[in-house]
Amino acid sequence: MAGSSFGNIFRITTWGESHGAGVGVVVDGCPAGLPLSEQDIQVYLNRRRPGQSRFATPRKEDDTVEILSGIFEGKTTGTPISLLVRNTSHRSQDYSEIASYYRPGHADYTFDSKYGFRDYRGGGRSSGRETIGRVAAGAIAARLLEQLGITLCAYTRSIGPVSISSFDPDECDRNPFCMPDADAAEKAGGYLRQLMKEKNSSGGIIECVVHGLPAGLGDPVFEKLDANLAKAILSIGAVKGFEMGDGMAVAQATGLTNNDSFLPGSDGAVTKATNHAGGVLGGISDGSPLIFRAAVKPTSSIAALQQTVNKDGAPITISVKGRHDPVIVPRAVVVVECMAALVLTDALLMGMSARMDYIKKIWGK
Amino acid sequence: MAGSSFGNIFRITTWGESHGAGVGVVVDGCPAGLPLSEQDIQVYLNRRRPGQSRFATPRKEDDTVEILSGIFEGKTTGTPISLLVRNTSHRSQDYSEIASYYRPGHADYTFDSKYGFRDYRGGGRSSGRETIGRVAAGAIAARLLEQLGITLCAYTRSIGPVSISSFDPDECDRNPFCMPDADAAEKAGGYLRQLMKEKNSSGGIIECVVHGLPAGLGDPVFEKLDANLAKAILSIGAVKGFEMGDGMAVAQATGLTNNDSFLPGSDGAVTKATNHAGGVLGGISDGSPLIFRAAVKPTSSIAALQQTVNKDGAPITISVKGRHDPVIVPRAVVVVECMAALVLTDALLMGMSARMDYIKKIWGK
Amino acid sequence: MAGSSFGNIFRITTWGESHGAGVGVVVDGCPAGLPLSEQDIQVYLNRRRPGQSRFATPRKEDDTVEILSGIFEGKTTGTPISLLVRNTSHRSQDYSEIASYYRPGHADYTFDSKYGFRDYRGGGRSSGRETIGRVAAGAIAARLLEQLGITLCAYTRSIGPVSISSFDPDECDRNPFCMPDADAAEKAGGYLRQLMKEKNSSGGIIECVVHGLPAGLGDPVFEKLDANLAKAILSIGAVKGFEMGDGMAVAQATGLTNNDSFLPGSDGAVTKATNHAGGVLGGISDGSPLIFRAAVKPTSSIAALQQTVNKDGAPITISVKGRHDPVIVPRAVVVVECMAALVLTDALLMGMSARMDYIKKIWGK
């Protein structure tokens, strides 16, 4: 089944494995006339690039994007934008051993179950490199949103037991964890150093906030804005939980504490006294900031000894070789932001045909 | 934008408002030859029917389903199955007042923002009655899964601060909360009685477990089994959080505690020592039970006084009239189960074409 | 596989068999704010209703449409519009015999091949009654197009060897063949009377012209406007050929005769000296009238003796009982027009997001 596409009108199709010729994405349905350069995309790719700190895998990759189509004289033409990132840093020998057994927490066993065999080099299609296509496409979506005054900001909310307790977005670039709180970042560093000694790894939480989104985006039933965000976020490998606004905590709330009162806003608009809902009511944006969170599991590849079985079903003890991030969260921050940008762009384009007065604005005589 | 369909191969399209002629669903893509009667569907609808206890709205509705097409001599024909449930218990007068203002926690304001106006009677399309189509369709999906030995069981895990601490599935039918723990159900009753006195409402958590699912279902990228479950569950009104397996808790786990070791299973298969993953690895089922949870917000319609604005943007104080459930969770249990059945059925049918050996099994000569 | 839906943004899902409870359609993605009544739809259904002349089956059916959802205070709400037409004139006894053999020209054998069995009553899902859903949905699409000054006109161009040689659209309503030429209609009547004596039937050609379509609709590759029209028209039972503009005749044309020269149009627009292309260049509308044709095969159900096999594979001689139109063309005219209206409406809504300046017109601040 074709499962590598995402979005309805603004639709991306990603391809590529960690150890093939490269990875990439085709972005179809991007409106004509959006200014776009390779540099616009590269800055997003650089945010997820490995080898930037001692807490990330030292695998060096340039991850340089090439635009193969869809741009003419610096603007999108309305035709598909094909983006290519060549794989350059293969070390297949690191992976040859894992062909014979199933790594705990990985998709080795499930790929064999589904397809009958698998490309075992570096996780193949389930490698983290698959997210390069998402980020490259999301960069284009973010560029489109920016033109409409919509901005996204994702960051690390917690690593293991260490949560942020202050919020300075500029701080995100100053520490290796993309945390908007310098103290928390320092504590997280200590926590991770300890885990690395133990050949262990940590999970964490990514939060994303969107400003400037107009009210009225999303659909009331299956294409709810939050439903599409949930799919987008859970489709990122290692994400195991999704929260919109107050998220799981609503289960212990009451109507009186959870309902957000409406208030008169500036210039005739309507605003809300609180934002427990996270900016979505009935699946449709309400004009407040959008807020959601993703729970990311600890890196599955750990050097500590683990029990598993080989392909013959015999029990063995393994230690996963190779150089792996002790925590996935910091590099996944930009992936979360980009997936959200894709969902919102698609919702904006889908919303173009919601009303007859919109239709007449474009096609009326 | 067409947003009332769900699924790729097993595809449903729901329609209808709370105060129109009725609600219904068209189920397209159901394989031919599945035994099916109206009674098979009715038993699922009866599970979500209101008026069954003092903790549910006394609005009496029969919600009797009529099969309009797609069945011949007791079996599905492979053509679309159209299901109709007439609305019978209109009390439009209860709702006339709400035309003029925006209820907190409801989609009134966002519908106006999106469409320019709204059918204000009983929530219109964002009414809980919209779920009837999902349940009717999900009953068919569950019937199909049952033929393959796959069974789903959803239940209430918690209401407000009251969580289950034992698990007896038969108990679910014996208390009005669909809780598999009689003690917890009694405590939940006490908690809700208190809230009802205060004209307030409660949230809660629904959990769903699936047994018998083969390994190998779902896709590795955007059509991950858990991503589609997340969308399905967040598309249910009032759901604000989704957890697969350990869910949000993975953020505080380490690789050593979170990885599930593989073990030799019976008759050559592979099994797992634990199931933190909830039955999905890399977006594909691993043969373990599937486990996920949904956080449901407190009923937004409460009789207590609340601040809001009217359509002219002026601040007013309101009390939502009508008879509303003090907690949505018990009636949403079957909706969660049915949405999961739809996702799994679609994944099964999509998985039919995963391998050349499957193709040859059907079309080879 | 779900195959009963058509369209991307303006998306319809039809259901129903000739001898079930009824037939119908769900129209999803219709913009909010379109004035719509049951009468708007009924006038289209009346155009395809049988029993209107001696050249059509005397099977009497009211085919009265009921709107079940999606309309509030006389306007579409943006939510799905569910339409139901009850079947009222069952004569299952006419069809019981055909359960045992395969009628030439019908889908009996192919349904058995695909599904393993079939609903043999009146053709089941492959009955002409399946088109009721298309026509009801197409009536809504035509209503939307009308608001933008776009009008469609389909008519019978030929029946057997008898072609029109003049064009008076008003004449279409005055003869039973929907021919815009009174002389041709009279000759067609004579031709059909002779065939009816011989228990035989005739094919014919339907032509459709669309006025008022703006330039710029359709997509350059797979979603070409003419490609979607071709699919729409071939999806109507009994259609075996499709021609855009000059159609098959282009094969014998030369570049010099087939190219349409551009000319300066009124008020700065561009027009064409001729319209061999039929209003589409590179899959995108060029502002000229859209012109296409469909070839309809002779009614397969004929009373004359025919050779076939029964379900056991034994050769038999049959005569198809029941009352059947000696020519399908006149009743299919409105179906062709409605399928075209669906394609064009979808193209209009898809075209809303073609350019950044359109996006800014709706969502800019």
Add this chain to the structure above:
Amino acid sequence: MAGSSFGNIFRITTWGESHGAGVGVVVDGCPAGLPLSEQDIQVYLNRRRPGQSRFATPRKEDDTVEILSGIFEGKTTGTPISLLVRNTSHRSQDYSEIASYYRPGHADYTFDSKYGFRDYRGGGRSSGRETIGRVAAGAIAARLLEQLGITLCAYTRSIGPVSISSFDPDECDRNPFCMPDADAAEKAGGYLRQLMKEKNSSGGIIECVVHGLPAGLGDPVFEKLDANLAKAILSIGAVKGFEMGDGMAVAQATGLTNNDSFLPGSDGAVTKATNHAGGVLGGISDGSPLIFRAAVKPTSSIAALQQTVNKDGAPITISVKGRHDPVIVPRAVVVVECMAALVLTDALLMGMSARMDYIKKIWGK
């Protein structure tokens, strides 16, 4: 709107312009385990390559395909197959002039109407090079079909007034027109030489026959096999007509001559005495050979003088420069064959879930 994808389960997405970095396609949904090499694809690309005779444009291009993903150890892995063909023979200077006016028969004007501007170099996205992605993807589909004993053969049936009158498939490779009749090919050569002297061009007809297709493929309503073929074929630039079986001629036929009688076949199967239907009944394959035709218009780019307007709307006289095929038909033959292969492969995969007994064959215990 995303319009560069085709197919439901076996889904391709093409990208690229004639004068960008390259053209390509992503094939998603291909089953795992299909043996596939670059050479398998290259042989199909070579069939559409220009510069092979004096009747084709002398623009030299290697059109060498690179597989970027989806293959491991010589077999498809079930993940997306990304194919890239670099553009090597740019002569942008040939095209600079056409930026200022609209060529008759081309998409220049309609692209400007749709997108507000266009990539005017060599037709941009509406160039014939866009078909490279279709052919590369179709080669994979054909490889899959071959494994099931299904073979496709497309050829030139006529060029201008010259039609084939004999059929020797081996002859197709021996003449530059892909005609299965040496005499007709010689006459076609004479006809084209005359047109070339006149700086003119010719249209023609392509026919395609498919052997080995099982009965039961396709869907009864919108996803009819012939409807999808019609869309596939009309989506090829320059195609203006589509005929299934007898095609347009059915309009003049009668039921007695057009109905194909069923006959007892070998080993219990059912066969047909004739094949006016072209292998499809009610949208579903009937086990007979599939036969359809496409009418291709004359090359729009001709050196003879033509009237048109420039971008300011002023009338001018032009002669299209550059080197263009005097007839598109021969190079389009493989495109038709490949589009058909894509439709049939998708129908096969969609048909996997038509029946409960198929489902149980794969997922039953």
